[in-house]
Amino acid sequence: MDTVNPLTTPLTTSSRRGFLRAAAMIGAAAAATRIFGEPELAHAERLKMPPYVEGAIYINANENPLGPSQAARRAAADAIALGGRYRMELAEQLEALFAAQNGLNPDYVMAYPGSSQPLHYSVLAFCSPQRPLVIANPGYEAGSMAAKACGAPVFQVPLAKDYSHDVRAMCEASPHAGALYICTPNNPTGTVTRRHQLEHALQHKPQGSILIIDEAYLHFCDEPSALDMVAAGKDVVVLRTFSKLYGMAGLRLGFAAARPDLLEKIFMQGGWTMSPVTAVAAGMASLQDAELVPRRRRELATLRAEVFDWLTRKGYPFVPSVSNCFMLDAQRPTAEVIHAMQQRGVVIGRAWPAWPTHVRITIGTAEEMRRFQTAYEQVMATKSLSKVEPLPQRPSDAPFKPPKYRVQG
Numbered sequence: 001m002d003t004v005n006p007l008t009t010p011l012t013t014s015s016r017r018g019f020l021r022a023a024a025m026i027g028a029a030a031a032a033t034r035i036f037g038e039p040e041l042a043h044a045e046r047l048k049m050p051p052y053v054e055g056a057i058y059i060n061a062n063e064n065p066l067g068p069s070q071a072a073r074r075a076a077a078d079a080i081a082l083g084g085r086y087r088m089e090l091a092e093q094l095e096a097l098f099a100a101q102n103g104l105n106p107d108y109v110m111a112y113p114g115s116s117q118p119l120h121y122s123v124l125a126f127c128s129p130q131r132p133l134v135i136a137n138p139g140y141e142a143g144s145m146a147a148k149a150c151g152a153p154v155f156q157v158p159l160a161k162d163y164s165h166d167v168r169a170m171c172e173a174s175p176h177a178g179a180l181y182i183c184t185p186n187n188p189t190g191t192v193t194r195r196h197q198l199e200h201a202l203q204h205k206p207q208g209s210i211l212i213i214d215e216a217y218l219h220f221c222d223e224p225s226a227l228d229m230v231a232a233g234k235d236v237v238v239l240r241t242f243s244k245l246y247g248m249a250g251l252r253l254g255f256a257a258a259r260p261d262l263l264e265k266i267f268m269q270g271g272w273t274m275s276p277v278t279a280v281a282a283g284m285a286s287l288q289d290a291e292l293v294p295r296r297r298r299e300l301a302t303l304r305a306e307v308f309d310w311l312t313r314k315g316y317p318f319v320p321s322v323s324n325c326f327m328l329d330a331q332r333p334t335a336e337v338i339h340a341m342q343q344r345g346v347v348i349g350r351a352w353p354a355w356p357t358h359v360r361i362t363i364g365t366a367e368e369m370r371r372f373q374t375a376y377e378q379v380m381a382t383k384s385l386s387k388v389e390p391l392p393q394r395p396s397d398a399p400f401k402p403p404k405y406r407v408q409g
């Protein structure tokens with residue numbers, strides 16, 4: 001009888017169960033490393049992400065205050081009854097639906113409990129002490145924490161003048177790069193890197209390297225997806241999450257889309273790939289609702305335009321964004337502004353050392369944005385804010401202690 005060698009057998013949907021079993025049996029090794037996402041990054045920056053306090057508003061972690069859609073909630077509630085079993089085939093049905101909607105073969109899609117895991121494992125899979133990671137600055141730094149864990153050097157390339165990724169400089173940053181990470185729209189700036197730039201990166205990236213294109217926020221704008229590059233079998237990994245527009249950060253669901261040989265390398269880095277059945281059911285319902293993305297995109301765009309109008313009228317500088325977050329130039333040390341806003345019950349952040357006076361704001365509900373405006377105006381009118389410990393130079397410089405998020409009261 002043939003045995004399945006997970007290191008050489010392509011990962012097909014039908015062989016998934018056998019593959020998982022075989023992988024577990026040979027104990028395919030993975031570095032034991034900490035995976036960082038928005039809450040942990042905030043903690044690592046010593047922002048002391050505050051415990052949830054009744055009455056405060058949280059526009060600090062690019063979550064969606066609307067939560068899952070009504071159909072997703074119903075589907076998740078119905079799925080609780082299935083929670084007693086490892087229903088792996090449900091995730092395969094979800095992958096098949098996503099694949100069909102995006103012109104992909106189902107073998108090119110793998111669901112994960114969020115996209116933090118496949119991001120982390122992509123870096124472990126393609127970077128090493130000899131194969132650096134190239135990222136943008138300011139940009140989403142979770143990948144650099146994975147690089148740190150596997151000893152890969154990190155090259156941080158400043159954003160271009162128009163706040164897109166400077167793909168030319170990224171391609172030239174290191175001839176030995178293992179991966180170039182492009183997040184579009186970018187976290188924290190909410191600015192896009194256009195299709196022709198992605199094509200440039202694909203053409204000119206160092207030999208043997210991979211493009212990791214993070215589309216966590218793509219639903220909020222009109223830019224095309226890079227999934228067709230995946231379908232065409234390019235050296236591209238596209239990451240998607242249900243944590244943003246779909247409002248499922250606490251349910252945990254995401255996708256990695258790539259050629260099966262790349263997916264397999266990512267998969268072999270370790271971790272637990274099965275998402276909760278409730279999340280899978282909610283994900284299914286979300287993907288099946290053709291109106292959900294355009295409706296939420298429209299609603300968010302309206303709120304964002306109102307905030308930008310207000311900031312413009314008040315003369316507060318900011319970077320225009322097409323996403324659910326933007327960078328606000330407070331023209332003061334960020335730690336002090338974040339602290340002063342928190343004292344007024346408005347939790348904002350994070351901050352990026354490359355832009356020492358900017359804070360990131362997440363677009364919340366209309367009511368939350370009104371409260372943000374009131375608090376921000378007060379803070380800006382205060383001549384001297386209380387002095388607080390400055391943020392460290394880089395999040396990775398901060399000692400990490402496991403966070404405890406307790407509800408107060």
Ligand SMILES: Cc1ncc(COP(=O)(O)O)c(C=O)c1O
Pocket residue numbers: 037038061062113114115116117119140183187214216240241242243249253254
């Ligand atoms: C750019 C980007 N990628 C990935 C993630 C990971 O999200 P999750 O693990 O919740 O899917 C985030 C979270 O904020 C993000 O901003």
